[in-house]
Each structure stands twice: as structure tokens, then as C-alpha cells.
Amino acid sequence: MIPAPEPGLDAVFAALADPTRRAILSMLLEDDMAVTDVAEPFEMSLAAISKHLAILAASGLISQEKRGRVKWCKLEPDALKRASVWMQGFGQFEPVNLDAFEAFLEREFGPDP
Amino acid sequence: MIPAPEPGLDAVFAALADPTRRAILSMLLEDDMAVTDVAEPFEMSLAAISKHLAILAASGLISQEKRGRVKWCKLEPDALKRASVWMQGFGQFEPVNLDAFEAFLEREFGPDP
DNA sequence: CTCATATTCAACCGATCGGTTGACGATCGG
DNA sequence: CCGATCGTCAACCGATCGGTTGAATATGAG
Numbered sequence: 001m002i003p004a005p006e007p008g009l010d011a012v013f014a015a016l017a018d019p020t021r022r023a024i025l026s027m028l029l030e031d032d033m034a035v036t037d038v039a040e041p042f043e044m045s046l047a048a049i050s051k052h053l054a055i056l057a058a059s060g061l062i063s064q065e066k067r068g069r070v071k072w073c074k075l076e077p078d079a080l081k082r083a084s085v086w087m088q089g090f091g092q093f094e095p096v097n098l099d100a101f102e103a104f105l106e107r108e109f110g111p112d113p
Numbered sequence: 114m115i116p117a118p119e120p121g122l123d124a125v126f127a128a129l130a131d132p133t134r135r136a137i138l139s140m141l142l143e144d145d146m147a148v149t150d151v152a153e154p155f156e157m158s159l160a161a162i163s164k165h166l167a168i169l170a171a172s173g174l175i176s177q178e179k180r181g182r183v184k185w186c187k188l189e190p191d192a193l194k195r196a197s198v199w200m201q202g203f204g205q206f207e208p209v210n211l212d213a214f215e216a217f218l219e220r221e222f223g224p225d226p
Numbered sequence: 227c228t229c230a231t232a233t234t235c236a237a238c239c240g241a242t243c244g245g246t247t248g249a250c251g252a253t254c255g256g
Numbered sequence: 257c258c259g260a261t262c263g264t265c266a267a268c269c270g271a272t273c274g275g276t277t278g279a280a281t282a283t284g285a286g
Binding site for chain 1: 276282283
Binding site: 159160163164167181182183184 | 261262263264265
């Protein structure tokens, strides 16, 4: 029997499949950033980065909050956690070190609000 | 500075982004299977499944070995492990429970040949 | 008010994706 | 040998992707 598909994973993995987007995530790991600052190190247009950020936001991997005229981008590790849960637990195996991974995320990223 | 891109991850995450391919991986978790048997529960052509399997093989998530006229598909957890390593360690953080995860894979899938 | 900055929108482009169909090569069984 | 089975190949299709440009929309600064 085919396992029930988890539609959220499609977007998360598709978002992770692009090296530009993974680089953006790495940058956001260090700090929240404005769209323009995210775009600065890349050799592509601001509009392209804006699209990448929209894809990341749609997948849940980041959130975006507009304060004034600048839109701040913030890493959202929950989506990454879901993908990792699938990786470790897809199939019938117990997610043995899931608790440890969650603790890792808590420690690194702070408690989820 | 933008982190060096890891090209293998593109293919792995792209492969994981499709629900059909994830379902195939789940099926292969239980047992090695022939292409026709993989295709059986899906409502699409054999050629489509053959393509999906080729994509999974190109990403390294599975391997295919032709014995006689049937081609056997086998899960290759190494690629999944690489992706999981990136997830837990992307950025500068130490992969705290990577060892535990590798041990988990060893236990569940057996030692790598 | 005016000008600059921050970001998105809209249209467009070539490339790739996920799927189909039909023909084809290889291999097995009788 | 013959016919059925296993799997891929090739061409095609519409849809989506990743990128570009140029115009448009806020918002902030002076």
C-alpha cells in the first residue's frame, strides 16, 4: 500500500533542492536579514532573490515580516524539522534520535514561540 | 560569504521533492523490488515509473542492478544520510547527534559494503 | 513635497519536469 | 523458434522553474 503523501514535504524538499536557496538559509542561520541584504552577495537580480525568498516562505522554511519599508526574513526551523523527521522515520522505523534532534534545534534556534 | 554549494544535494533534494518518488523509497525500505513491481500500485505508466527510478538512481538514493531481464531496485541510504547531515549541520553548527543518526542507519540498514 | 530606497509585479524567455504513447531490444519459458 | 514479459527509448505535450527586464508601489529621509 502506498503511504499517504504529505504535501508539505513537496514544498520543503523542492525549496531545498536549489543551491541558491540553501545558501540563503545558511545566511539566515546567522541572523535575520532584509531582502536587499540577502541579495547582496549573489550575482543575480534582486527580483530573482525575492522570488527565491517567496518560495522559501511558501514552504515554511522562512517567515517574512514587513517592518516599515524593509521586509525581514527569518529562518523557521520547524519545516526543516518536519523534513528531517520524514528522513529518519519514513517507513515504519521509530525516530530514535528525534528527541535529541529537537533538543538540538531548541538549543541552536531557541524555543519556538 | 556564500558557502560552497554541494551539487549532490541538488539531486537528492530534487528527487525527494516528488511524492511518487518518496512513496517508492518507502516501498524499497521494506524490500528490494523489480521495476514492474514498483510500478504496480501506481496509476501511471510503467515508463513514468522507470523515469522516476532513473532519477532516484541518478541522485544516489537507490541503486539498480539488472539480473536477467529484471532490474532490481535497492535503497541506498547514504544519499539520504548526506542530506540529513546537511540539515543538521548546514551552517557552522556542529552535527551534535550525527553520530547517533549514523548509528541508527547502521542498525536499520546494516553496514555499508 | 520630493527624491531615493526597498520590494514586488508582470510579462517574457529558454530549460526542465512529469506524464503520455508507441516502437523497440533483451530475455525468459514452452 | 515463437510468443510473452521486462524495461527503456524517443518524441511529444502542457506546466512549472529560474532567470531577466521594466514598470509599479510603498515607505523613509530631507
